[in-house]
Amino acid sequence: MSTIVVKFGGTSVGSIDKIKSVAKRVISEKEKGNDVVVVVSAMGKTTDLLVNLSKQISDNPNKRDLDMLLSTGEQVSISLLSMAFQEYGYDTISFTGLQAGIRTEGSHTKSKIVDIDIEKIKSYLGEGKIVIVAGFQGVNENGDITTLGRGGSDTTAVALAAKLECGCTIYTDVEGIYTVDPRLFPNARKLDVISYEEMMEMASQGAGVMETRAVRIGCKYNVPIYVALSSEDRKGTYIKEYQKSMEENVVTGIAINDDVLMVTIANIVAEPINVAMIVEKLTNENINIDMMSQSAVQNGCVNISFAISKDDLHSINKIVDEITSTICPVEFEIESNLSKISVVGIGMKNQSNIMSKLFRILADNKIDIKQVATSEISISFMIDENEKQRVVEVLGREFNL
Amino acid sequence: MSTIVVKFGGTSVGSIDKIKSVAKRVISEKEKGNDVVVVVSAMGKTTDLLVNLSKQISDNPNKRDLDMLLSTGEQVSISLLSMAFQEYGYDTISFTGLQAGIRTEGSHTKSKIVDIDIEKIKSYLGEGKIVIVAGFQGVNENGDITTLGRGGSDTTAVALAAKLECGCTIYTDVEGIYTVDPRLFPNARKLDVISYEEMMEMASQGAGVMETRAVRIGCKYNVPIYVALSSEDRKGTYIKEYQKSMEENVVTGIAINDDVLMVTIANIVAEPINVAMIVEKLTNENINIDMMSQSAVQNGCVNISFAISKDDLHSINKIVDEITSTICPVEFEIESNLSKISVVGIGMKNQSNIMSKLFRILADNKIDIKQVATSEISISFMIDENEKQRVVEVLGREFNL
Numbered sequence: 001m002s003t004i005v006v007k008f009g010g011t012s013v014g015s016i017d018k019i020k021s022v023a024k025r026v027i028s029e030k031e032k033g034n035d036v037v038v039v040v041s042a043m044g045k046t047t048d049l050l051v052n053l054s055k056q057i058s059d060n061p062n063k064r065d066l067d068m069l070l071s072t073g074e075q076v077s078i079s080l081l082s083m084a085f086q087e088y089g090y091d092t093i094s095f096t097g098l099q100a101g102i103r104t105e106g107s108h109t110k111s112k113i114v115d116i117d118i119e120k121i122k123s124y125l126g127e128g129k130i131v132i133v134a135g136f137q138g139v140n141e142n143g144d145i146t147t148l149g150r151g152g153s154d155t156t157a158v159a160l161a162a163k164l165e166c167g168c169t170i171y172t173d174v175e176g177i178y179t180v181d182p183r184l185f186p187n188a189r190k191l192d193v194i195s196y197e198e199m200m201e202m203a204s205q206g207a208g209v210m211e212t213r214a215v216r217i218g219c220k221y222n223v224p225i226y227v228a229l230s231s232e233d234r235k236g237t238y239i240k241e242y243q244k245s246m247e248e249n250v251v252t253g254i255a256i257n258d259d260v261l262m263v264t265i266a267n268i269v270a271e272p273i274n275v276a277m278i279v280e281k282l283t284n285e286n287i288n289i290d291m292m293s294q295s296a297v298q299n300g301c302v303n304i305s306f307a308i309s310k311d312d313l314h315s316i317n318k319i320v321d322e323i324t325s326t327i328c329p330v331e332f333e334i335e336s337n338l339s340k341i342s343v344v345g346i347g348m349k350n351q352s353n354i355m356s357k358l359f360r361i362l363a364d365n366k367i368d369i370k371q372v373a374t375s376e377i378s379i380s381f382m383i384d385e386n387e388k389q390r391v392v393e394v395l396g397r398e399f400n401l
Numbered sequence: 402m403s404t405i406v407v408k409f410g411g412t413s414v415g416s417i418d419k420i421k422s423v424a425k426r427v428i429s430e431k432e433k434g435n436d437v438v439v440v441v442s443a444m445g446k447t448t449d450l451l452v453n454l455s456k457q458i459s460d461n462p463n464k465r466d467l468d469m470l471l472s473t474g475e476q477v478s479i480s481l482l483s484m485a486f487q488e489y490g491y492d493t494i495s496f497t498g499l500q501a502g503i504r505t506e507g508s509h510t511k512s513k514i515v516d517i518d519i520e521k522i523k524s525y526l527g528e529g530k531i532v533i534v535a536g537f538q539g540v541n542e543n544g545d546i547t548t549l550g551r552g553g554s555d556t557t558a559v560a561l562a563a564k565l566e567c568g569c570t571i572y573t574d575v576e577g578i579y580t581v582d583p584r585l586f587p588n589a590r591k592l593d594v595i596s597y598e599e600m601m602e603m604a605s606q607g608a609g610v611m612e613t614r615a616v617r618i619g620c621k622y623n624v625p626i627y628v629a630l631s632s633e634d635r636k637g638t639y640i641k642e643y644q645k646s647m648e649e650n651v652v653t654g655i656a657i658n659d660d661v662l663m664v665t666i667a668n669i670v671a672e673p674i675n676v677a678m679i680v681e682k683l684t685n686e687n688i689n690i691d692m693m694s695q696s697a698v699q700n701g702c703v704n705i706s707f708a709i710s711k712d713d714l715h716s717i718n719k720i721v722d723e724i725t726s727t728i729c730p731v732e733f734e735i736e737s738n739l740s741k742i743s744v745v746g747i748g749m750k751n752q753s754n755i756m757s758k759l760f761r762i763l764a765d766n767k768i769d770i771k772q773v774a775t776s777e778i779s780i781s782f783m784i785d786e787n788e789k790q791r792v793v794e795v796l797g798r799e800f801n802l
Contacts, residue, residue, distance in 0.1 A: 016454065016457040016458060019458070020458070050477070053417065053477075053481060054480075054481065054484055056417040057417060057420070057421070057481060057484045057485050057488055058484050058485075058487065058488045061484040061487070062483065062484055062487050062493075064495075065480040065481075065483040065484050065487075065493075065495055066480070066484075068476060068479065068480040068483075068495055068497075069476070069477060069480035069481065071476075072473035072476045072477050075469060075470070075472075075473045075476075076451070076454075076470060076473050078469065079455075079466040079467070079469035079470035080454060080455065080458060080466075080470065082463065082466045082469075083455055083458045083459050083462040083463055083466050083467075084458050084459075086459065086462075086463050086466075087458055087459045092463075094465075094466055094469055096469075096546075098499075099544055099545075099546075143500055144500075145497075145500075
């Protein structure tokens with residue numbers, strides 16, 4: 001008898017009929033003799049509808065209240081799913097994040113899981129119950145309801161699996177992880193297996209199937225994650241520790257991210273403390289900065305450029321005013337209509353010639369690069385959004401994806 | 402500086418605009434220098450919509466899950482209302498029933514408040530915050546979310562006022578308490594004041610403005626309750642301890658209740674234990690029985706008749722089968738299309754002639770009575786639904802209401 005955590009996203013529980021299908025799918029896992037914990041997101045577009053309600057009251061609603069509001073979405077899903085199991089004759093217990101003991105810290109709407117009081121869930125599993133947990137939410141030390149931000153339900157599922165020392169299946173609306181987004185590159189291959197490190201690069205670069213945070217927890221606690229289609233029984237993709245036996249392609253995949261803005265802050269008085277203070281202000285506002293570069297000193301000033309998510313536009317505008325009033329007067333420019341392309345592969349660690357091959361391909365195809373950043377296992381570069389389709393086709397072909 | 406609890410029902414928070422109006426109304430209380438606790442119900446028809454979702458999965462859903470589902474309704478209201486206050490520049494804190502420490506016991510969907518951990522609320526009031534509490538819900542000793550059943554938000558509000566030792570205003574869609582439902586008797590007078598005892602009779606007989614439970618708590622802890630229109634500033638009705646100075650009409654009002662079924666269980670073997678066991682079965686199922694009567698023994702058998710709410714039809718059918726299989730075979734009849742009329746007045750305590758006057762009026766007007774029940778301060782009788790309008794007009798006129 002083994003334990004498994006299964007997670008279903010909003011699309012998979014988007015209607016009463018779909019909730020019934022999810023119940024049947026989970027029952028087949030249960031009937032194999034597994035103890036099952038089910039994590040679910042809010043039904044379909046519920047979260048968007050709730051956000052829209054709040055926008056009718058305030059452009060920038062209090063985040064504690066926003067969490068209070070949004071968390072009702074998963075609470076509806078868990079209660080309906082629990083009813084569905086019982087209708088099929090299975091015994092269940094449903095928990096909100098608070099009730100499941102998912103303890104969090106950090107800002108509202110972007111909280112992080114600190115720990116999970118897992119004994120309660122274990123004891124109900126021991127009684128043979130299917131345990132249903134609301135994804136995306138938890139409780140902070142004040143007893144306030146918190147939410148985990150984007151990809152929060154994946155994070156809940158993998159964190160539960162880590163505490164239960166078991167595997168985690170993420171049911172989704174794609175068949176698994178592809179070398180390239182198949183909507184952009186129809187010849188893309190589905191991967192049977194991908195390492196945590198590669199998946200993190202793919203996810204953080206916007207591959208969209210799973211969020212980085214969830215994969216990072218999986219990596220840290222060595223949770224085997226399986227990503228598969230929720231609607232049908234098809235072979236999915238395992239995310240697990242890198243092993244020699246994994247596919248030996250140097251480049252595993254390409255991630256494409258359209259949710260980027262390039263920000264340039266210019267005319268910063270060239271004191272190292274100034275840039276440090278600016279970066280500190282950005283991170284204090286929970287703005288994720290990426291692909292940062294700094295110019296050489298000119299006229300006693302430097303410029304910095306970096307990429308942010310479009311969601312952080314509101315916060316960044318606020319910070320620029322603060323910088324000007326507390327550090328030094330700066331100029332500020334935002335470039336949109338960009339895409340970030342990342343070439344990812346654990347094999348790149350030992351093969352420095354990938355970079356030269358990549359630049360050669362881009363040059364041969366007259367593709368203009370606006371910014372570059374590299375990690376041990378990836379190379380990312382920013383291009384004009386209009387070039388995206390052509391770049392993906394060229395790279396998919398050249399790297400045999 | 403005094404404290405006040407104000408409660409707004411589902412109609413009063415039925416849209417974003419109405420939520421904004423509620424916020425403005427409460428702010429005017431706050432600006433008078435009061436500490437304010439606001440209790441709200443779910444927006445408009447939300448509860449019905451949620452019940453309807455559950456019905457698409459199960460005819461008889463698990464009640465723990467139903468409470469989990471329904472409690473999201475008020476959670477949405479409190480978060481949106483909190484955002485509205487903040488948009489107007491006021492500091493707030495919103496709590497679900499669980500977070501507010503509203504501890505309950507008893508069956509899911511019909512739980513009772515045991516106690517409230519009021520210190521948390523007091524401390525936020527002390528900081529000058531407007532405290533917003535989800536009505537209708539609490540938490541039991543297992544940490545499960547519970548709901549309080551019909552009129553639950555009124556109960557939450559009055560119980561909070563009892564713990565805070567302050568007054569409670571119930572804002573609603575009527576102007577106050579009338580001698581008779583004005584839709585049936587347009588000449589009905591609005592009462593300036595009514596005693597707890599009379600209001601309990603009026604409420605339990607279906608006057609519909611406030612539930613008995615809430616009034617009973619008010620009576621027990623001597624909480625002054627004020628019932629008033631939410632949309633406009635008009636004079637409402639105070640519910641408080643009876644005082645000689647209150648209006649000295651013998652009959653204070655008439656309550657009309659259409660939510661009644663007359664149940665007759667016939668052919669019960671005439672052993673006292675049998676009737677006791679039947680009543681026990683009914684109360685164990687949380688069925689409220691009212692106006693019970695027992696026939697004389699005939700052929701070694703007795704019949705009992707009583708009134709129940711239409712909501713309990715499902716439960717009563719189940720029990721009759723149980724009675725036949727475990728106690729003795731019985732026959733069973735249900736009569737619908739009835740109305741219950743109650744004549745209420747604290748002055749009736751000392752004036753036995755009211756009953757004869759009432760029966761005389763009914764006889765003179767050829768009104769057929771199917772069942773009668775009396776309390777110290779009320780006389781209730783069952784009539785054919787079709788006679789309702791005529792009976793109300795006759796009694797309203799004769800008792801000068």
